Amino acid sequence: MSEIMHPLRMKYTREHVKKTTNCPGCGNGIIVQAILRAIDELGMDMDEFAFVSGIGCSAWIPSPLFNADTLHTTHGRPIAFATGVKLGKPELNVVVASGDGDLAAIGGNHLIHAARRNIGITVILVNNGIYAMTGGQTAPTTPRGVNTTTNPYGTLESVFDISSLVLAAGAPFVARWTTYHPRQITSSLKKAFTSRGFSFIEIISQCPVQYGKVTKSGSALDLLKHYKKDSIKIDKARTMDPESLKGKIVVGEFVNEQKPELSAEWTELKARVMEGRS
Amino acid sequence: MPTVTVLEQSCKGVEDCGICTFVCPASLFSASEKMNTAGYVPPQILNQEKCTGCRNCMIYCPDFSIVVQKNADGSNSVEEKEEDE
Amino acid sequence: MSSKTTGNVMAGTHFLMGNIAxxxxxxxAGCNFAAGYPITPATEIINHLAKKLPLHGGIFLQTEDEISAISSIVGASWSGCKVLTATSGPGISLMQxxxxxxxxxxxxxxIIDVQRLGPSTGVPSIGxxxxxxxxxxxxxxxxxxxxxxxxxxxxxxxxxxxAFNLSEKYRVPVFLMAEGFIGHMRERVVIPDASELSLVARTIQRGAGGPMQRQDFLDAAVAPMPVFGNGLKSHVTSSCHDEHGMRNLSDPEIMHKFITKPIEKIMRHRDDxxxxxxxxxxxxxxxxxxxxxxxxxKAAAxxxxxxxxxxxxxRFITCWPFPGEEIREMAESVKHMIVLENNCGQLFPYIKAEAAHACRVDFIGPQTLGQIHDPEYVLSRLKEMVR
Known part of the structure; x- marks a missing residue:
């Protein structure tokens, strides 16, 4: 019998990267496949992409795994690096994959400014609600009242609704899904990869080892069951009052519109001023 | 009938992960009695003839450890559908 | 004043502010991507680039902070651009x-550092x-x-x-250490014709196969740069990596190379x-x-x-890598070195370490920090020292 291999792994990952770094049950692996499936279904080539990530578990989604140009950067800064990559080579499809701590805490300023600028990159923000790699510290996405390593008596602060933040900052494409929605993630990513503007996809993802154990939220399956049970599509959520939305995860595509994209605007501007000069 | 293959060596185990056991609509996955070289217990598939070919196990597996090959004619037994809410 | 612009070069004789020059x-030099954040006394550089770069097909991006400025020029460099940022001390601190x-x-x-008086916010307009x-x-x-x-x-x-030529040749960041005084000084500047400028462009990786079949990093003779968008499937990480760019946090041999090869790359070419x-x-x-x-x-001498x-x-034209051999050679031929710095003596210990075995080494700061060394003051201190 010939050896059976996973087709996405065979086609899109570096041959010498033999294993993924994720803990058992981690949502990152679901997102890995969702990204690669979007590329596969679009018939795109990995050479059309550059993947940029920061620091934290989910920064390992593309790097070193994806067989493409990958730039593994410093904590919080991947969007700033990616902005330079995109402006330097606008024909590249530049994709950032990183976590909530990386992109919404230490890198929060770059996130909102990239949305405001409408730089044509795709940002996949994996929101596991905790600092996982360093061992269960409070993130700006950790629910109020749970116990973490750095709030052993309970967190006192409110959480960021990151998708709303990015929406308010002007991003033309914003979607939120959970790892219970891999097909929907792929569908949104296909739109993101083929649209011109700043595309933001927040993925609520299970971290059974840190979030699950530290905050006593249960196993990978417990978290996935919660995503299944408590996810509410945005269309339905809009008809519900805030009280009945408590504890729910609003998912779906929040906005999908056209706005002038920065690298294209730069190309036009350069042509205009160079023509004026000659 | 679709063929489901578990790539046991990369599997991170039914006990700690077990996502395949949760997302299979026909509940075909359960812990096997084997252990891979990393010390994880991969799933076994009983009653594979009941597989609907939905590919949930393949799509949800975080470790590229499940491959679903479609029917000989390339079709699925059932259409894939998006899970809602 | 004569001037003609050929290509990107404003050839001719000009009366220019240092920052504009x-x-x-x-x-x-062919810079086609610059990013920066306004800061005194460096701002004229980004103002001028913002106006001129697009005329030559380049981009100036005003970023949300200096961290974003350095990050975005790194990204653009990996996209194949010749890149620059300009800032001052507080910006450098953020970029580190x-x-x-x-x-x-x-x-x-x-990186252009038009230095100002610190610590902290200090005095922006004083070099x-x-x-x-x-x-x-x-x-x-x-x-x-x-x-x-x-x-x-x-x-x-x-x-x-x-600075551009060295950065491209050796695949390294290069600093231009101006001071506010130099950045804001206006003097005659002769800009040569484009044909008289010798420009260096980086060697781009053209090797076949994937990163595992190539040496993209850690070559003291400078590895070709696997610039993005060329189908090279480059793996770039600042974590400890091998010559292919693959992360490795377990092999001390690779850790050793990761640290020493980039140092060796510069030191092997120190004479250049x-x-x-x-x-x-x-x-x-x-x-x-x-x-x-x-x-x-010079005036005091x-x-x-x-x-x-x-x-x-x-005079140091290059201050890093530190010209230790040149200092040693001088120490062995003179009796007394007097180091003048527009600070409290930052390079002084490095100079002393190379010279003190062979000659006397002293330091003279400005008569008052924030003022330029008065040559008469330098002369009077010198005379006190040799009396």
Whole structure:
């Protein structure tokens, strides 16, 4: 019998990267496949992409795994690096994959400014609600009242609704899904990869080892069951009052519109001023 | 009938992960009695003839450890559908 | 005043502010992506680039902070652009982590540091050479850096071009260490014709196969850069990596190479990189300086010679890598070195370490920090020292 291999792994990952770094049950692996499936279904080539990530578990989604140009950067800064990559080579499809701590805490300023600028990159923000790699510290996405390593008596602060933040900052494409929605993630990513503007996809993802154990939220399956049970599509959520939305995860595509994209605007501007000069 | 293959060596185990056991609509996955070289217990598939070919196990597996090959004619037994809410 | 612009070069003789000469140097060197955040006394550079770069097909991106500025020029460099950022001390402090990233990933880029008085917010409009050591030692870990010290607007042009050439040739970040005084000084600047400028472009990786079949990093002879968008499937990380770019956090041999090869890459080519100006033949005493102070040193040496003292000068044009051999050679031929710095003595310990075995080494700061060294003051201190 010939050896059976996973087709996405065979086609899109570096041959010498033999294993993924994720803990058992981690949502990152679901997102890995969702990204690669979007590329596969679009018939795109990995050479059309550059993947940029920061620091934290989910920064390992593309790097070193994806067989493409990958730039593994410093904590919080991947969007700033990616902005330079995109402006330097606008024909590249530049994709950032990183976590909530990386992109919404230490890198929060770059996130909102990239949305405001409408730089044509795709940002996949994996929101596991905790600092996982360093061992269960409070993130700006950790629910109020749970116990973490750095709030052993309970967190006192409110959480960021990151998708709303990015929406308010002007991003033309914003979607939120959970790892219970891999097909929907792929569908949104296909739109993101083929649209011109700043595309933001927040993925609520299970971290059974840190979030699950530290905050006593249960196993990978417990978290996935919660995503299944408590996810509410945005269309339905809009008809519900805030009280009945408590504890729910609003998912779906929040906005999908056209706005002038920065690298294209730069190309036009350069042509205009160079023509004026000659 | 679709063929489901578990790539046991990369599997991170039914006990700690077990996502395949949760997302299979026909509940075909359960812990096997084997252990891979990393010390994880991969799933076994009983009653594979009941597989609907939905590919949930393949799509949800975080470790590229499940491959679903479609029917000989390339079709699925059932259409894939998006899970809602 | 004559001027003609050929290609990107504003050739001719001009009366220019140092910061403008620097921006023109960047354009002449082929810079096509710059990013920055406004900061006194460096702002004129980004203002000028914002106006001129698009005319030559380039981009200036005003970022939300200096961290984003350094990050985005690293990204653009990996997209194949010749890149620059310009800032001052507080901006350098913010950039330090990703300057280390550029070192670790062997990314060519140019950083203009128009230094000001610190610590902290200090005095923005007063030039002090306060960052001379922080640019070499301010990011964490062990590394070498290249830094050049212009002494006026002409060198703001010339050394900016040279900074680009060195960064492209060796795949390293290069600093231009201006001070506010130099950035805001106006003087005659002669810009050569485009045909007279020699420009260096990085070697781009053309090797077949994937990263595992190539050497993309850690070659002391400089590995070709696997620039993005060429189907090279480059793996770039600032974490400890091997010559293919693959992360490795377990093999001490690879850790050793990860740290030492980029250092060796610079040190092996030190003779090409290091430039000093020296004029101390038959002298007993040498005034050692760089940047704006070197102008005072030259004036003080002339005054001293008029008084019959055998005083020469030594000027760092390259301050990093540190010209230790040149200092040693000088120490063994003179009796007394007097180091003049526009700070409390930042390079002084490095100079002393190379010289104290062979001659006396003293330090003279400005009469008052925030003022330029008065040559008369330098002469009177010198006379006290040799009395």
């Amino acid at each position: 620097c921006a023109e140097g960047a354009i002449a 982590e990703n300057i280390g990233f550029a070192v670790a990933t062997e990314t060519p880029l140019v 002090l050479a306060g960052d001379i050591v922080q640019v070499a030692r301010g990011s964490h870990g062990d590394y070498q850096i290249i830094a050049l010290c212009p002494d006026g607007p002409q060198e703001m042009f010339d050394l900016t071009v040279r 990189i290091i430039q000093v100006e020296k004029n101390y033949k038959d002298c007993d005493i040498v005034l050692v300086a760089y940047g704006s102070v070197s102008r005072s040193a 002339e005054l001293a010679r008029a008084d019959g003292l055998k005083v020469g000068i030594f």
